[in-house]
Amino acid sequence: xxxxxxxxxxxxxxxxxxxxxxxxxxxxxxxxxxxxxxxxxxxxxxxxxxxxxxxxxxxxxxxxxxxxxxxxxxxxxxxxxxxxxxxxxxxxxxxxxxxxxxxxxxxxxxxxxxxxxxxxxxxxxxxxxx
Numbered sequence: 001x002x003x004x005x006x007x008x009x010x011x012x013x014x015x016x017x018x019x020x021x022x023x024x025x026x027x028x029x030x031x032x033x034x035x036x037x038x039x040x041x042x043x044x045x046x047x048x049x050x051x052x053x054x055x056x057x058x059x060x061x062x063x064x065x066x067x068x069x070x071x072x073x074x075x076x077x078x079x080x081x082x083x084x085x086x087x088x089x090x091x092x093x094x095x096x097x098x099x100x101x102x103x104x105x106x107x108x109x110x111x112x113x114x115x116x117x118x119x120x121x122x123x124x125x126x127x128x129x130x
Contacts, residue, residue: 003067005086011067016042020089022096024103027071030081036073036116037087037107039100040066073116097121 003010003025010016016023022041029035041064048058070077070084087103090096101120104110109117110126119125 001070001082001084003084003086005089010086013042013063017089019091021091021093023066023089024087024096024099025071026085026087026103026107027076027079028083028085029076029079030083032114034114034116035107036071036076037100037104037109038071038073038117039090039096040064040069041093041096042066075116 005023008015020042022039024037024039026035026037043061044064046060046062048060050056050058070079070082076082088099090099104117104120107115109115110120110124110129118127
């Protein structure tokens, strides 16, 4: 399944605005209309041990597997027919977190039954609202 953004299909880094480090997404189950909102980084950073004879650790940045990403939510990963939508591209890690929360509140994720987001920031939980 491809990602959709403003009527375009996004399948590679060249389709993404320059300087973006990630995006906010919404994955919707076509059969049940359940949805999940989250964030995904375009790059992964790893710290490797130093090379022989050196003391400084190495930092490696590579493209993440965002093209085939299906969410961190286990239930979403098992869905068949889904619509994957990019809501917004972000240019800093802080912006990724902020806009993820903003979209989750905007879509009433904790109050709507069709939302699979059961907590926001690990602080606000669906079960606490009942």
